Structures are given as C-alpha cells and as structure tokens.
Amino acid sequence: SAVISQKPSRDICQRGTSLTIQCQVDSQVTMMFWYRQQPGQSLTLIATANQGSEATYESGFVIDKFPISRPNLTFSTLTVSNMSPEDSSIYLCSVLLGNTEAFFGQGTRLTVV
C-alpha cells in the first residue's frame, strides 16, 4: 500500500493568484497522477506526473495553467495558476502500484473568490 500526504488540505484564494499543492508518498512510485473533482462531479485526470521529464497532460489541460513538478519518485507538486472561480475544485494526488492498485491523497479543497 501507499500513504499519500497532500498539503494544504484546503485553501481560499483570490482570483488571479496561484496555489501550489504538494503530494508526498511514503514509498517510491513510478506512476503518479493529479485529478480534479469539480463540485458535484466525478474525477477528471489532469496529468501524469513523470519523474525527470515533463508531465503528460490530458485533453483540456495545459502546462501553463497547471504546471507540475516531479523531482523524485516520492514527491510532486501541482500549481493552479492565475486562478478564477471556475478553478474551485478538489484536487487529488494519486499513485498507481503494480498497475492495478490506486491510492489517493485526502485532496485539497480549493475555493477561489
């Protein structure tokens, strides 16, 4: 199994600012992902965080808006840039072990005002 710690757990931010969310895993993992869960909706994959290379973004998500770092196999950050109220969501970090076991952080509840 894997234990994932996300920080912050929640934040209220002004529009136009940026927030960086941290994800720390208690073991080395290859596959790490960032998801967004908008209010009342399902989880949408933002990107795959690749160690040592640029993240792989899903359709509709771009690096300028959601820059991701992955300096090593236990840590990643997601930045939500130039925020607007539409970015208000829960952002979740996830890891995949053995290609069949996915674990999730507690999530970061972001409110943009």
Add this chain to the structure above:
Amino acid sequence: AQSVAQPEDQVNVAEGNPLTVKCTYSVSGNPYLFWYVQYPNRGLQFLLKYITGDNLVKGSYGFEAEFNKSQTSFHLKKPSALVSDSALYFCAVIYYGNNRLAFGKGNQVVVIP
C-alpha cells in the same frame, strides 16, 4: 476509448435492504475494474477490484461486485445496507496497457434509517 457509466444519479435504499450500485464499461481490451467510496470531506477509499479470475469479488465493509463480461457490467452490491454506507460511490476502469484510471460520474447512495 475506455469509459465506465454509472446510469443512476442517486440510489435510495432503506436500512437493512439490499444495495446495488450499477456500473457498465465500454469494451476495449481486458478491463481492470474498481469501486471506490468517498465519504463527505474525505479522500477516496478503495473498496474492491476485478483483475482476473473469479467473477465475484469481495471487498471492504461487506461489499461485493460481479464482473459480467457478456453484459459489460460490474455492479456493486451489499446484502444489507447500513446508514453509514451513505456516501458517493465511483466505478473506475484501467485497461491493460493504459495506466490511467477513468472514473464514472459517481452515485450518491442514501441509506434511510
């Protein structure tokens, strides 16, 4: 493209009655299927998975699910629902060769005392 569908928005059931949450998947290779539960203000918790083998899989908290290839379904079941089972339930799929989880829209389960 890989996807799962959860046709219902909300499932209401009386405490002690059987609970079923429906999930169907689109066919593209051999699916790995999962159920997750999300309690209010908490992260996603893994319930069970189907990878291969016995079509009936048993998971946490008394839940089980049956993989039905002919109907492309993976419905979640519990013989006797508890009020504490009230939560948001997500079906998800990974297809072999693709490491990304695709989630259904989620079903709100309400167990009525």
